[in-house]
Amino acid sequence: MDHYIPITRKYRPQKFSSVLGQEAVIQVLINSLSKDRVGYAYLFSGIRGTGKTTLARIFAKALNCHSPTPEGEPCNNCPSCLEITSGSSLDVIEIDGASNRGIDDIRQITESAAYAPSSGRFKIYIIDEVHMLTKEAFNALLKTLEEPPATVKFFFATTEPQKVPPTILSRCQRFPLKPLQSEQITQKLAQICDAYGVPVEEEALPLISHLSSGSVRDAESLLEKMLLFTDTTLTKQNIIDVLGIPSQEDFTAFDKALNENDLTFPFRFSEKLQSQGKEPKPFITGLTEHLRLALRANLNTPKKDYYIRALDYLIEALSSQTISYIHLEVLLLKLLRQQKRLQPETLVDRLEQLEKNLRTAPQQEIAPPPKPAPAPAPKAPTPQKVKAPQPIVEIPQPMVEASLPFAETPMPKAEAPPAPKPTPPPKTETTQQAGANYDTLLRFAGVELNGSVNKEFKE
Ligand SMILES: Nc1ncnc2c1ncn2[C@@H]1O[C@H](COP(=O)(O)OP(=O)(O)O)[C@@H](O)[C@H]1O
Ligand SMILES: [Mg+2]
Numbered sequence: 001m002d003h004y005i006p007i008t009r010k011y012r013p014q015k016f017s018s019v020l021g022q023e024a025v026i027q028v029l030i031n032s033l034s035k036d037r038v039g040y041a042y043l044f045s046g047i048r049g050t051g052k053t054t055l056a057r058i059f060a061k062a063l064n065c066h067s068p069t070p071e072g073e074p075c076n077n078c079p080s081c082l083e084i085t086s087g088s089s090l091d092v093i094e095i096d097g098a099s100n101r102g103i104d105d106i107r108q109i110t111e112s113a114a115y116a117p118s119s120g121r122f123k124i125y126i127i128d129e130v131h132m133l134t135k136e137a138f139n140a141l142l143k144t145l146e147e148p149p150a151t152v153k154f155f156f157a158t159t160e161p162q163k164v165p166p167t168i169l170s171r172c173q174r175f176p177l178k179p180l181q182s183e184q185i186t187q188k189l190a191q192i193c194d195a196y197g198v199p200v201e202e203e204a205l206p207l208i209s210h211l212s213s214g215s216v217r218d219a220e221s222l223l224e225k226m227l228l229f230t231d232t233t234l235t236k237q238n239i240i241d242v243l244g245i246p247s248q249e250d251f252t253a254f255d256k257a258l259n260e261n262d263l264t265f266p267f268r269f270s271e272k273l274q275s276q277g278k279e280p281k282p283f284i285t286g287l288t289e290h291l292r293l294a295l296r297a298n299l300n301t302p303k304k305d306y307y308i309r310a311l312d313y314l315i316e317a318l319s320s321q322t323i324s325y326i327h328l329e330v331l332l333l334k335l336l337r338q339q340k341r342l343q344p345e346t347l348v349d350r351l352e353q354l355e356k357n358l359r360t361a362p363q364q365e366i367a368p369p370p371k372p373a374p375a376p377a378p379k380a381p382t383p384q385k386v387k388a389p390q391p392i393v394e395i396p397q398p399m400v401e402a403s404l405p406f407a408e409t410p411m412p413k414a415e416a417p418p419a420p421k422p423t424p425p426p427k428t429e430t431t432q433q434a435g436a437n438y439d440t441l442l443r444f445a446g447v448e449l450n451g452s453v454n455k456e457f458k459e
């Protein structure tokens with residue numbers, strides 16, 4: 001019986017010239033081989049499925065190949081090439097940084113690096129998702145990177161180079177890989193369909209490429225899924241039916257939910273997709289484009305802040321390989337809630353207005369707050385807090401609102417000093433004291449919101 005091999009493995013390029021879209025990087029790698037100036041540490045970065053692991057393996061093969069071609073390609077025939085292709089080479093060791101993150105895992109590597117390669121010229125460690133290593137593991141690795149044995153090479157791959165410590169980065173040659181153009185992906189998909197003998201409608205493959213946002217692996221996985229569903233010609237309609245290409249109606253429904261702050265929408269929409277057996281990811285991809293257009297149309301309106309934050313969430317969601325239905329629901333809830341969030345600028349404007357009103361108010365008594373606070377004030381800010389702000393996790397909307405008409409919570413400063421003689425009017429604040437309270441509140445709010453906004457953008 002035939003052993004089934006998924007498309008992504010079956011069609012993994014085995015030589016440089018089959019890797020699409022990374023010409024500049026490949027040229028540098030081949031030059032370093034031909035000039036015999038190969039460094040000892042390389043870092044390939046880029047979104048998933050753009051060729052990081054593939055290039056690391058081809059480069060490893062070319063380095064250890066017994067008879068490379070004049071163009072610098074590995075021969076793919078010598079024992080070393082064959083072993084590397086089958087994953088049985090003792091000299092090319094692949095480690096998944098996500099599941100071998102600890103210092104002991106890295107120690108094993110650095111200890112074994114001291115031994116000579118078994119049959120090839122070099123011992124090559126390919127560490128995937130290297131950003132996942134712990135701080136201690138990076139430190140252990142750094143020692144070896146500082147004085148690597150002459151026969152050892154490290155090839156790192158990561159989707160998040162910004163999480164790799166600068167000390168490591170500075171010892172690597174860095175190769176950022178580009179997301180692929182739709183046309184390049186379509187070209188590869190067409191070759192695969194050809195090889196499978198599956199006829200395709202002209203518009204079908206570009207649609208798959210478009211849905212993959214630059215990742216060849218994603219495109220190949222989608223094609224694989226489609227081939228399971230189609231016996232005859234692969235059509236655009238097949239893809240829409242199986243993968244669930246979102247329609248304009250879906251986006252309109254989202255906009256409506258946003259306007260009405262309808263928090264049931266995420267659940268209803270997710271149930272609809274599930275009942276139709278459709279994947280969440282194409283909708284997220286489409287929604288990103290939809291909100292991007294909305295942002296462009298709103299660049300000069302206050303709404304732009306909302307769209308920027310929403311796109312931030314969407315782009316982060318798209319960076320994961322798959323999106324589950326629950327992931328979709330939570331994401332949509334976040335997008336809807338964001339809209340109702342009070343903007344820092346709005347809050348500061350409102351506070352400034354209050355302050356102004358106070359200054360122009362009659363001298364004796366403080367005017368009643370513009371809006372009474374709901375009963376349990378969740379958190380009464382103290383003066384220390386203003387001076388040394390803690391990063392605030394998240395300010396729920398009602399809390400921000402509740403804090404606004406703050407005058408009901410007396411500030412320590414506002415308490416009347418023990419008066420020597422008669423009776424001071426017990427609960428009356430002077431306009432000046434009240435103004436000071438509002439000043440404090442203004443700063444407090446600024447700090448709080450800043451913290452929460454910064455955090456959101458960092459996440
Ligand atoms: N640049 C590319 N050209 C051709 N195929 C690619 C390219 N990048 C990825 N692929 C396809 O996607 C699969 C996964 O690629 P891989 O190199 O493992 O991606 P990653 O960047 O996530 O390490 C490969 O087996 C190959 O089929
Ligand atoms: Mg990889």
Ligand SMILES: [Zn+2]
Nearest residue numbers: 065075078081
């Ligand atoms: Zn070879």
